[in-house]
Amino acid sequence: MTHSISQAIAKRLIVALDYPNVEEARVLIEHLQGIPCTIKVGMQLFYSAGPDFVRELKAKGYSVFLDLKMHDIPNTVKGGANSITRLGVDIFNVHAAGGVQMMKAAVEGMESALATDSNLARPLLIAVTQLTSTSQQVMNQEIGIQGTVEEAVVHYARLAQQSGLGGVVCSPLEVSMIQQACGTSFATVTPGVRPAGSDLGDQKRILTPGEAIAGGSHYLVVGRPITGANDPREATQQIIEEMSVHVNN
Numbered sequence: 001m002t003h004s005i006s007q008a009i010a011k012r013l014i015v016a017l018d019y020p021n022v023e024e025a026r027v028l029i030e031h032l033q034g035i036p037c038t039i040k041v042g043m044q045l046f047y048s049a050g051p052d053f054v055r056e057l058k059a060k061g062y063s064v065f066l067d068l069k070m071h072d073i074p075n076t077v078k079g080g081a082n083s084i085t086r087l088g089v090d091i092f093n094v095h096a097a098g099g100v101q102m103m104k105a106a107v108e109g110m111e112s113a114l115a116t117d118s119n120l121a122r123p124l125l126i127a128v129t130q131l132t133s134t135s136q137q138v139m140n141q142e143i144g145i146q147g148t149v150e151e152a153v154v155h156y157a158r159l160a161q162q163s164g165l166g167g168v169v170c171s172p173l174e175v176s177m178i179q180q181a182c183g184t185s186f187a188t189v190t191p192g193v194r195p196a197g198s199d200l201g202d203q204k205r206i207l208t209p210g211e212a213i214a215g216g217s218h219y220l221v222v223g224r225p226i227t228g229a230n231d232p233r234e235a236t237q238q239i240i241e242e243m244s245v246h247v248n249n
C-alpha cells in the first residue's frame with residue numbers, strides 16, 4: 001500500500017495522546033514521525049506531564065489541541081483560558097454547558113493573553129456539546145435533558161457561536177445540523193470516529209473516518225484505534241488515506 005500523505009488532510013486528523021505518562025506519549029510521537037497530523041493532549045497526560053510536554057510538542061512543530069474541557073465559574077475559566085493561550089496551543093475547549101457568561105469569559109481570557117504577546121497565534125476556542133459517549137437514553141433519562149441529542153447539540157452550538165467561540169466538539173453525526181444552524185465556517189471537531197470493524201469502547205455516537213470527512217467534519221479526533229493498534233503508524237496512515245478518498249473540500 002502506498003502512503004501519499006496530504007499535509008492538509010493529515011492536519012485534520014487529531015491523534016489523541018491518551019497516555020498516563022510522557023514516556024509512553026513520546027513513543028507514539030516517534031511512531032508518527034513525519035506525519036503532519038494534529039496532536040491532542042487531554043487530561044490524563046496533561047495532569048501527569050504538565051505544560052512542558054505541550055511546549056515540547058510545539059517545539060517539534062505540531063499543531064496542538066489542549067483538551068481540558070474547562071467548566072467552572074466564569075472568572076476561573078477566564079484565568080484558565082488566559083494561561084492556556086499563553087502556552088501557545090492551537091485549539092482548546094470548554095464545556096458549552098457552562099453557559100454563555102462562562103464561554104464569553106473564556107474568550108476574554110484568551111483575548112487578554114493575545115493582547116499582551118504579539119507572538120502568540122490565535123487559538124481555535126471550541127465548546128464541547130454532548131459528549132460522544134452519551135446516548136439519547138442517558139441524556140433523557142439520567143442527565144435529564146429532554147428532546148433529541150441533535151437538538152441539544154445544536155442548542156449548545158448556537159450558544160457557543162453567540163459567545164464568540166469558533167466551533168464545537170460534537171459527533172460527526174451532528175455536523176450537517178450544526179452547519180445548517182451556525183454556517184459551514186463554524187468549526188466541527190469530531191471524536192466518535194471508528195474505522196469499520198474497530199472496537200467502539202465507550203463511544204456511542206460514531207461514524208467511520210470516511211463518513212466523518214465526507215460529512216464535513218473539520219477535524220477528526222481518534223485515540224484508541226491508533227494508540228491501541230499493533231502498528232500505530234500504519235493505523236494512522238490508513239485513516240488519513242480513508243479521509244483523502246472521501247474528502248469533499
Ligand SMILES: O=C(O)c1cc(=O)[nH]c(=O)n1[C@@H]1O[C@H](COP(=O)(O)O)[C@@H](O)[C@H]1O
Pocket residue numbers: 016018042067069093128130131132133169170191192193201203221222223224225
Ligand atoms: O473533547 C474531546 O476531545 C472529546 C469530546 C467528546 O465528546 N468525546 C470524546 O471522545 N472526546 C475525546 O476524544 C478522544 C476520543 O478517543 P477514542 O475514543 O479513543 O478515539 C478522547 O481523548 C476523548 O477525551
